[in-house]
Amino acid sequence: MGLSAGLYFAFDVSVMPGLDRGDDHTYVLAMRNINEAIENGLFGLVFFGAFLATGLAAGQLRLLGRRAAARWAWAALALYGGVVALTTVVNVPLNRRLAAGGLSGAAGELAALRGAFTRPWTRANAVRTLACTAALACLGRALTLRGRAV
16 A cells, blocks of 8 residues: 555656656657556556455454454555545546547647646546555554554
8 A cells, every 4th residue: 555655646746747848749658658557467466455455454453353453444445445446437547548549640639638638637646645645544553553452
C-alpha cells in the first residue's frame, strides 16, 4: 500500500507536471507508454495484493479479538477499496480512451485527446494519493494497537 501511495504521489508532483510542459504529441505518447509499461505482473501483485493482504489482516485481527486494531485495518481496507474502485472506474477507462485516439491526426485532435484526459485523470489521481496515504496511516495505527488487548 505504501508503494502505491508513493507511485500516485510521484505522478502528482513530478510526472504529470513534467508532462504538462510538453506538447500534445509528447504528452499523449508518453502517457500511452507509461500506461502500457505499468500493466505488468509486479504492479498487479502490489496493487491487488495490498487489498487482499489488508482484508486478510483485518479478518485475522478480528478473530484474535484485537477489535480496535481490526477496526483500523477495516478502515484501511475501505479506503484502499476506494482507490481500487476509482482506478477501475476513472483512471483505467481514461487510459483506454487515450490509447484509442490517433497520434497522426491533426494537432487539434491531439489537443482534444489530451484535454479530455488530463483534468479528470489528475484529479482522480490526487484522490487516490490521499486515500492511499490515509489507508496506510490506518494500517500503521492498526499495527500500534495489534499487541494490545483492546
